[in-house]
Amino acid sequence: MAILAVCSLLVFLNPKQAFSPLRNFFLTAAYPFQKIFYILSKKTGDTMEFLGSISNLHAENERLIKENSSLISEISNLRQEKKENENLREQLGLIPKKKFDLEAAYVIGQDPQKFGSWLIIDKGTSSGIEAGMPVIVFQGIIIGRISEAYLTSSKIELLTNSLSSINASDSETNSRGIVRGEFGLGVLLDMVAQTDVLNVGDEVVTSGLGSDVPKGLLIGKIQEIKTTQDKLFQQALIVPSVRYSNLETVFVIKKSIN
Amino acid sequence: MFQKIIILLIIFFSAVIQVSVFPRLFPSGLSPEIVLMLVIFWTSRDGFEKTWPKAVLSGFMLDLFYFWPAGTNIIAFALVSYGVGFFARRFTISQKNMGLLVLLLLSAMGSAANSLILLILAKIYKGLGLELGIFLPDFWNRMIFLKILIDMLLFVMIYWPLSGLERFLSFYGKKSMQGRFFK
Numbered sequence: 245m246a247i248l249a250v251c252s253l254l255v256f257l258n259p260k261q262a263f264s265p266l267r268n269f270f271l272t273a274a275y276p277f278q279k280i281f282y283i284l285s286k287k288t289g290d291t292m293e294f295l296g297s298i299s300n301l302h303a304e305n306e307r308l309i310k311e312n313s314s315l316i317s318e319i320s321n322l323r324q325e326k327k328e329n330e331n332l333r334e335q336l337g338l339i340p341k342k343k344f345d346l347e348a349a350y351v352i353g354q355d356p357q358k359f360g361s362w363l364i365i366d367k368g369t370s371s372g373i374e375a376g377m378p379v380i381v382f383q384g385i386i387i388g389r390i391s392e393a394y395l396t397s398s399k400i401e402l403l404t405n406s407l408s409s410i411n412a413s414d415s416e417t418n419s420r421g422i423v424r425g426e427f428g429l430g431v432l433l434d435m436v437a438q439t440d441v442l443n444v445g446d447e448v449v450t451s452g453l454g455s456d457v458p459k460g461l462l463i464g465k466i467q468e469i470k471t472t473q474d475k476l477f478q479q480a481l482i483v484p485s486v487r488y489s490n491l492e493t494v495f496v497i498k499k500s501i502n
Numbered sequence: 503m504f505q506k507i508i509i510l511l512i513i514f515f516s517a518v519i520q521v522s523v524f525p526r527l528f529p530s531g532l533s534p535e536i537v538l539m540l541v542i543f544w545t546s547r548d549g550f551e552k553t554w555p556k557a558v559l560s561g562f563m564l565d566l567f568y569f570w571p572a573g574t575n576i577i578a579f580a581l582v583s584y585g586v587g588f589f590a591r592r593f594t595i596s597q598k599n600m601g602l603l604v605l606l607l608l609s610a611m612g613s614a615a616n617s618l619i620l621l622i623l624a625k626i627y628k629g630l631g632l633e634l635g636i637f638l639p640d641f642w643n644r645m646i647f648l649k650i651l652i653d654m655l656l657f658v659m660i661y662w663p664l665s666g667l668e669r670f671l672s673f674y675g676k677k678s679m680q681g682r683f684f685k
Contacts, residue, residue, distance in 0.1 A: 247558060247580045251573035267566045270514070274567070277515065278522040285526040292527070353521040355568070356533035357620075362569065364521070392569065399569055489530065 268394045271364075275396045278352040279366055286492065344458070346380075346495040347371055352397065359489040360404035360425075367496065368394045378450075378457045378497045385485045386410075386450055386461035390496060398496075402488050403431050403463065412463055413451040417441040420451055423463055423482065431464060433480040434472075442469050442480050458497065505671050512667075513560050516540055517567045531645050534656045535613065537564050541579050542586050542612040542657070543664050546605050550587030557583040578619040582612045602661065606654050613653040617646060 297304070349371075353364035367373050377390045379400050388408060391401035401408050405425040412423040412433060419440030421433045433448055446466045452459025464482040471478055516536045524533040537560045545553040561576030568575070586608050593604045 247554065248577055251577045251580070254571065254573035263566065263572050267569075270563070270566050274514070274518045277518050281518060282522040282526065285523040289526045353567075354525045356520055356525045357531075357568070359525060359530035489525070 264394075271394045271397045275352070275366065278364065278397075279350065282350075282352045344380075344495075345498040347373060347498055348493060348495055349373075349398075350493055351491050354489065360402055362391070362402060362405060363388075363400045363488070363491065363494075365398050365400060365494060365496070366396065368396045368398050370395055372498055373398050373496055376456055378461065379494050380461060380497060381486055381491060381494055384461050386457065386463055387484075387486065387488060387491065387494060389457070400494070403484065404488060410457055410463075411451045411453040411455065412448050414440075414442055414466070415447040415449045416443060417446065420453075421477075421480075423448065431482040431484055433466070433482055434477065436478040436480065438471070438476070438478060440478065442466060442478055444469060448480070448482050504674065508667070508671060509556060510559070512540065513537060513556070513563050517560075517563045520564070521567045528652070532649050532652055534649075534652045535616065536656060536660070538579065538582065538612060538616050539609060539653060539657045539660055540664070541583055542609050543605075543661065545583045545586040546590045546608055547668070549591065550584050553583055553587065554580060574620070574623055577623065578616050581619055582616050585615055586612050602658075605661070606657060609654050609657040610650045613650045614646065617649070 347367055349365035349367040351363050352366045355361040355363075365379075373390055373393045375390050375393050378386055379388050379390060380386050386403065388400045388402040388405070389410075390398050391407075392399040403410065403423060403425055408423075408425045410423045411420070413420045414433075417440065419436050419442055421436035421440075424432050424434050426432050433442075436442060444466050448463045448466060450457050450459060450461040450463065462485055464484040466480045467483045468481040469478060470481075520533070520536050524536070528534065541553065541557045541560050544556050547553075557579040558576050561574075561579035562572060564570075564575040564579075565572045589608060589611070590604075593608075
């Protein structure tokens with residue numbers, strides 16, 4: 245009973261700062277083991293996945309050949325568009341896309357209870373990482389923000405985490421809203437005015453309003469549009485552009501370089 | 503002292519494995535609870551009275567690694583340990599084969615009870631408006647049976663190594679006691 249009483253009191257008071265040094269100590273001590281274990285388990289998981297997928301290899305191969313040929317044609321189109329884009333930028337005197345001061349980090353742990361809540365990475369305050377910094381993967385896809393930074397590791401609060409919220413907009417129609425996590429299950433673009441336009445398949449990007457998150461980072465594509473129960477706002481279910489449970493390397497945006 | 507350090511290291515590395523290894527090998531919601539299985543093993547051997555410090559330490563370690571408010575896993579582990587200790591006393595674990603069967607049953611009960619306790623705690627926190635960042639899979643679906651099964655398999659896998667280690671530690675303890683008396 246005494247244990248329960250003390251623990252209940254601890255939980256309700258939730259003195260996070262009081263346990264931070266202890267958490268920091270254990271996370272720092274665990275860091276090398278976590279890194280080794282995570283890499284080894286990934287290799288084991290990949291091998292198991294490969295063994296399980298051998299029967300599908302033929303179909304997969306055919307699909308990839310088709311996909312490859314369509315990608316080749318897409319690349320040539322994009323090269324053409326890139327050239328046009330560069331010409332137009334030159335003519336308009338626009339600066340190129342923002343560049344970021346990135347810190348590459350390996351994922352070394354994740355929420356075992358429910359994936360899509362948080363990740364642990366192998367970089368912390370010793371690498372200049374601070375709470376609130378956005379985290380992206382290749383090609384500028386945002387996956388979340390640093391919520392807690394320790395000496396050699398940090399916790400990323402993923403976009404699918406229900407505590408996460410970020411300002412976003414539809415890249416095609418510029419409709420603005422707030423992207424919220426859905427208890428580790430998915431992402432929801434919420435608080436979009438009824439007068440704004442949303443289309444299924446549109447890309448949702450960060451709007452850069454009200455936080456340290458730069459504008460234009462990709463979140464995902466709209467899968468379904470619905471209206472809130474009070475009929476005041478529109479909501480859109482977003483399919484994230486990456487599978488958060490399979491991430492290996494991420495990049496923390498320390499600051500934007502204009 | 504040596505025994506305590508070994509126990510601390512076992513709990514520490516089990517927590518590291520639980521956060522860094524199992525999530526890569528098992529689907530969401532099915533990640534096994536090795537730290538909980540340790541607590542169930544120790545409680546079934548020594549009873550709640552002797553095991554509660556280990557249960558508290560295990561819960562605290564997991565709270566640190568899960569980034570949960572300190573106390574959440576301690577409450578769950580303490581209650582599970584109490585329950586397992588209560589039932590372990592009532593079952594006969596003298597026969598070798600029968601003993602493992604009863605232990606498996608206890609590990610299944612402990613696994614289910616732990617999930618249920620955590621779910622209830624998360625609901626209480628939410629009801630009180632506390633946003634503590636605890637995310638749990640839905641308890642009442644088919645997945646829970648699979649999770650219990652995985653936990654039981656893990657229990658079988660750790661049972662013999664832990665029994666061996668326990669024998670070694672008790673042997674070491676006796677040796678060091680003798681050393682102290684004869685010096």
